[in-house]
Amino acid sequence: MRIPSGLLLFALLCNVLATAQNKQLLYDFNEIPQSLMVNPGVKTSQKWHAGIPVLSGLAFQGATSGVTVNDLFANDGVDFTTKVRERLLDVMSDRDDFSSTSQIEGITVGFRGRNRPDTYYSFGMYGEMDIISYWPKDLAILAFEGNGGNNIGRSFDLGDLNLRGEMINVFHFGINKKIDNSLTIGGRAKIYSSIFQFQSIRNSGSFVTRPGQNNIYESAISADMQLQTAGIRGFYDIAEEDTGTTQKDVTSLFTERVLLGGNLGLGLDFGFSYNLNTQTTITGSILDVGFISNSKDVWNYTLNGSTTTEGITVFLPEDINNVDNDLWQELLDDIEEELPYGENDSGYISWRPVKLYGSVRYDFGEGGRGSVFENCGCGVNVDGGNNRDYYRNSVGGQLFMVKRPKGVQAALTGFYQRSFGRVLSLKTTYTVDKYTFTNVGLGANLQLGPINFYVLADNLLSYSNIADSHYASLQFGFNIISWNNN
């Protein structure tokens, strides 16, 4: 199957613009088969489903917890340097981030076991790109203001450099099992095929220029920094060679990496849904508990050591016989020796960003089809299952947490969902997180016979000026779904 290059380009572009990983609209929206990907233990009612290749699940998310595009690039007549200083340097902290996550589902298939109708199997393949870069506040100020003037005596934290990114292809297989009328559990195993990965997440050190013990100024630097990369040098070398077959070589390498030819990893997802009573359900899931072992095409850069300099120093009479005139070069050499820049190809483990979801949902508003627990006729589900066929409305709350390089990032969501038979379901959410307090989202799932279409969009209030948005997210896809009765 050949993915149109325009689509790929679009996905990559969206990646650059996107941030965050929360899929609060999709979570527990069990009319959409892709909800299995955010909770393997979600209630399933279909007999089987198949995603339309490449179009079954496209998700683009982008966020910035600090400055927005509009803050900097609005055509407002304000001097750009002033905007950078007032809206970026003076405001953003080292915990603010720019991040981007996107997923393209290549294949997704699910089916109910013929002899195990209480078990729903699903498998597939999707590509994911995830990049996060924290605002390197001190390094930005150092570049913008320098170490002189008012910054004499200021210690710049080199640990502010903190970024991580990867592009992977994921092969997965999941099992969703209804234990009884109250409990559904699920798990998913994943093989990660890494296309590239980079991280610089455990940096520490400082740089300070202060009045010297002897000279007017002394500069002291202490650094323990590392940038780890895997899979990048291969692409870089192809670009550098410039042999005329660059595009072909890149495609070939990309394809190889997509199909398990690069660094590999393993991961697991778990989830459950539990009915506290006929109208109240709690759910939870933990995703991407896994790692990638990076041993191929690894190239790491290190800066490790400490040094203090006051410039060229001459003490008499000790140095009276030192006739060397390369004192400046020696000073630079000494600094380089004490603060060596290194490269190595040592393999490393990169951990996936673990995500955790939880929710509580209350169904109400009788008037749907059938009676409570009457459902799709799927095995155990014959006499129990999806209350949404009976209760038209659901209201509840969701919690999302993701492990980021600088700690856990959380989001809290309240939602309301309404079903209109099997044809249409709408879900609206209000989410509070570090990016925005005004995130209202709307999702729709449309079922026309076996054809399923869904679209989920976040932070709708920002769409009046998308450039001023701290958070934007769009997911949509097409599936074919079959129940026993169709």
Place this chain on the structure above:
Amino acid sequence: MKRLLYGVVLLAGFLCVTTSCTEEQDFSQIDDLSITPILASGIFYLESDEDTINSASSGGPFYTREVNFDAFSQDYVAERLLEGTITYEMENTTSKPVRILIEFLDEGGTVLDMEVLDISADPSGVVTRDVFYGPGGKSLDILANTYSLRIRALNLGDTSSVSSQDDPKVILRSGAEFLFELQ
């Protein structure tokens, strides 16, 4: 009718997503970004005891050295140098006046500029001189073309007197603060 209504709502939502608005953005503004950090560094430190000074003849040099110094003449630096100040500080607790000459030499050894720093005998206090380079000051070309410094320290007093201070010394400190235009 109700379904139609919800259908319209759904369609409107979808259109909202696909036809969202944005204020006019001008990405060419990034060309106007001005990044002008002030960089500070110690340059040269000279310290001499009184015995070393006494070892030179009266008026003669007790220290002479030519050291390479191309910090400002590197292309990347020279092209971005806007203005700045080199600060010299002298302190003398010896019994004799001292003169320190700092000559800025180009690649061929031609003297581009010279600073003459005189300090009296103890008690001298701290003598500071700020030399400004840039508009209204000395030419930045001096620094941009400097490849080495010739430093000479002269004993302007006798060769035998000894200060009553503990551990008498003459000290020259120097440091620079310069404004660069990175973008």
